[in-house]
Amino acid sequence: MSVLVFVSMTPLGKGESVSAYVAKVVDVIDRSGLPYVLTPMGTIIEGESWDEVMEVLRRGFEELRKECPRISITMKIDYREGRSGRIKAKVESVQKKLGREVRSLKG
Template sequence: MVLLEFQISPRTDGDSVSALVAQAIDIVDRSGLPYQLTPMGTILEGEWDETFAVVKACFDHLRATGCSRIGVHLKVDWRDGPSGRLQAKTAKVEQVLGRKLKT
């Protein structure tokens, strides 16, 4: 099972890319994979091929919209075992601390 964190940065004319980022997040949401959206990126949970397929779909979509440059940062944590780590990792830290975190 993979936790894959990615940040995709489309480059276009102007400062705001929120509309393009929203289109990428729509692809993530429609993928059916568990995910967590953060201010600095998105975390996907699933098998290797399916998580990378979502990133590729986002890239391909942005490229098709005419983006002249796209930056992608990836961080992957693969572990043999069950799903559910997206929430379980945070829950474990909260258990050790003995309190709910402000996430």
């Protein structure tokens, strides 16, 4: 099985630039060992189970919560049985149909 999650955790009331806070969450994700791709608008994470991915997101939330009393979280989840490695495979599938590579963030 594969669980892909696009997540954006944004502290509210912390000013215009929040990259220092985002970096704390990305550090938790990176240390988890799960495959992920950081994008300008959020992070895509892939895990083998719902619980595995949600535990990483919980830890990221708890890290952010230490300094941020208000947090906006946006998530989009794609659960699929029988597949893994979908962060790269989904992009490769589109490129194959186009017959060429397109600009994308490298996972």
